Amino acid sequence: MIELKEVNKSFKRDQDTLKVLENISFTVEKGEILCILGASGSGKSTLLRLMGGFDFCDSGSISIGSEAVVSPSPDSILIFQDFNQLLPWKTVLQNVIYPMKVNKKYGSEQQRRDRAMEYLEMVQLADFYNAYPHQLSGGMKQRAAIARALALEPSILLMDEPFGSLDALTRQSLQELLLQIWKRAGVTIIFVTHDIQEAIILADRIIVMDNKPGRIKDIVQNSFDRPRDISGGDYLELYHRLYSMLSV
Amino acid sequence: MKNKKLIWILLLLALWQAVALSGRVSPLTFPSLGMILKALVSSIMAGELLSQTVFSLVIILEGLLIGTLLALVLAIVSRTGDTMNSFVDTLITLAHPLPGIALLPIIILWLGTGRSAIVFIIVHSVLWPLLLNIIAGFKATPKLYSDVGRNIGLRGIKLFYDIYMPSSLPYLISGFKIAWARSWRALISAEMVFGAVGGKGGLGWYIFKQRVFMDTAGMFAALLLIMLIGILIEEVFFNKIEKQTIRRWGMAEK
Numbered sequence: 001m002i003e004l005k006e007v008n009k010s011f012k013r014d015q016d017t018l019k020v021l022e023n024i025s026f027t028v029e030k031g032e033i034l035c036i037l038g039a040s041g042s043g044k045s046t047l048l049r050l051m052g053g054f055d056f057c058d059s060g061s062i063s064i065g066s067e068a069v070v071s072p073s074p075d076s077i078l079i080f081q082d083f084n085q086l087l088p089w090k091t092v093l094q095n096v097i098y099p100m101k102v103n104k105k106y107g108s109e110q111q112r113r114d115r116a117m118e119y120l121e122m123v124q125l126a127d128f129y130n131a132y133p134h135q136l137s138g139g140m141k142q143r144a145a146i147a148r149a150l151a152l153e154p155s156i157l158l159m160d161e162p163f164g165s166l167d168a169l170t171r172q173s174l175q176e177l178l179l180q181i182w183k184r185a186g187v188t189i190i191f192v193t194h195d196i197q198e199a200i201i202l203a204d205r206i207i208v209m210d211n212k213p214g215r216i217k218d219i220v221q222n223s224f225d226r227p228r229d230i231s232g233g234d235y236l237e238l239y240h241r242l243y244s245m246l247s248v
Numbered sequence: 249m250k251n252k253k254l255i256w257i258l259l260l261l262a263l264w265q266a267v268a269l270s271g272r273v274s275p276l277t278f279p280s281l282g283m284i285l286k287a288l289v290s291s292i293m294a295g296e297l298l299s300q301t302v303f304s305l306v307i308i309l310e311g312l313l314i315g316t317l318l319a320l321v322l323a324i325v326s327r328t329g330d331t332m333n334s335f336v337d338t339l340i341t342l343a344h345p346l347p348g349i350a351l352l353p354i355i356i357l358w359l360g361t362g363r364s365a366i367v368f369i370i371v372h373s374v375l376w377p378l379l380l381n382i383i384a385g386f387k388a389t390p391k392l393y394s395d396v397g398r399n400i401g402l403r404g405i406k407l408f409y410d411i412y413m414p415s416s417l418p419y420l421i422s423g424f425k426i427a428w429a430r431s432w433r434a435l436i437s438a439e440m441v442f443g444a445v446g447g448k449g450g451l452g453w454y455i456f457k458q459r460v461f462m463d464t465a466g467m468f469a470a471l472l473l474i475m476l477i478g479i480l481i482e483e484v485f486f487n488k489i490e491k492q493t494i495r496r497w498g499m500a501e502k
């Protein structure tokens with residue numbers, strides 16, 4: 001279980017300070033998919049970085065299990081919003097293998113390699129296993145980063161608008177892939193998006209963020225059965241509810 | 249690009265030859281290309297030029313190696329905190345502007361005029377530009393890469409080695425190019441001043457000696473050799489390394 005208690009975070013600017021997150025408290029159950037939905041600049045990435053241990057909050061606490069989060073850990077992998085998170089001096093395949101190797105996972109080098117190829121296949125990048133990151137498009141880099149994170153099988157995945165740069169079809173197939181892996185591995189997923197439909201498809205619960213400063217506006221339960229076909233009528237009500245919350 | 253360079257070189261050589269054959273200069277001070285080439289071949293055949301060159305190159309490699317190790321250690325030390333950072337910064341500020349040749353009298357006093365004195369000067373001339381470049385490379389490493397590194401569990405020296413080093417490679421390579429050029433200069437001047445130690449004085453000493461013997465063509469032959477080695481290192485060695493690393497990785501235009 002992940003627990004945030006009264007988390008505050010502000011950034012110093014030239015003269016004043018910018019309050020980015022105010023009084024954020026929520027818990028995430030093990031194995032849950034929690035979506036964080038909010039406008040641009042509402043502090044979603046900042047929140048995810050805090051949960052990953054990359055930055056510190058000004059006050060409040062963040063803990064996983066019973067331990068406070070003090071630094072990043074391979075057990076909770078953050079997929080950054082930025083495209084350039086692959087290491088440019090490694091090929092796509094090496095980028096996926098490398099974290100497993102550092103963490104001495106999955107036995108032999110050959111097993112890691114097979115596993116990496118398997119995940120690259122899942123994100124439809126098998127043909128590019130030998131390419132360097134600078135030879136990929138933005139969306140391809142993002143997919144490779146997703147493969148890298150999934151292949152490591154962390155118990156927590158922090159995903160910052162990972163499908164933001166993808167076309168509708170690729171996005172849909174990756175959403176399905178993520179759900180598959182989630183079902184199989186029981187991983188806990190915190191998924192940042194500003195796409196309402198995506199939140200409805202993926203989430204068990206949806207945190208709607210208020211803007212400036214970022215506050216929790218509401219936490220919405222989403223208990224539709226999976227797989228969810230959002231063209232159906234029941235979803236529309238939830239969609240409008242979330243939409244009106246975001247637009248106020 | 250490369251072809252253009254070649255054309256310019258050929259033009260300059262032709263110009264040289266034209267001046268040498270014009271009859272307005274003495275072949276004793278301005279030998280023709282033929283004489284220089286002949287001197288080059290014969291001094292190589294005689295063995296002396298090559299053995300002096302090898303002697304010089306070994307010293308340079310030694311100085312580069314020691315300088316690189318020191319630069320790496322100091323660069324890492326400078327990253328361990330503000331105190332150490334300002335210490336290394338101060339060292340650079342004090343030592344970097346000091347030409348190696350200005351240190352000669354003190355070095356002779358401390359180390360004599362032997363091989364170790366030359367190595368010392370080379371280390372001095374290599375260390376500071378390398379250190380500056382390594383530090384610049386570390387500073388230019390995107391936070392995103394170190395975040396990714398920390399996320400997968402890298403810490404401390406492993407983070408340096410696996411993330412900061414490859415990420416600063418463009419800076420490292422340009423640092424090595426500067427270091428290489430500087431070490432040549434330092435070496436040749438030191439050798440000219442120190443003279444031969446136990447029969448071996450290196451290329452600098454060789455050039456100096458040829459002047460004393462008024463073997464102008466032999467002098468130019470040695471200069472030509474220095475240039476050839478320079479071109480070989482610059483165009484072949486560094487070029488190859490860049491092609492296989494930073495250009496291949498799309499990191500070259502930093």
Ligand SMILES: Nc1ncnc2c1ncn2[C@@H]1O[C@H](COP(=O)(O)OP(=O)(O)OP(=O)(O)O)[C@@H](O)[C@H]1O
Binds near residue numbers: 018038045
């Ligand atoms: N390192 C930083 N230093 C200063 N200000 C920052 C920093 N990181 C974020 N901010 C500020 O915090 C606010 C929230 O940024 P954040 O990146 O968390 O938003 P976001 O919700 O992820 O937006 P988007 O949907 O556009 O990615 C912004 O106003 C931004 O300017």
Ligand SMILES: [Mg+2]
Binds near residue numbers: 044045046160
């Ligand atoms: Mg963001």
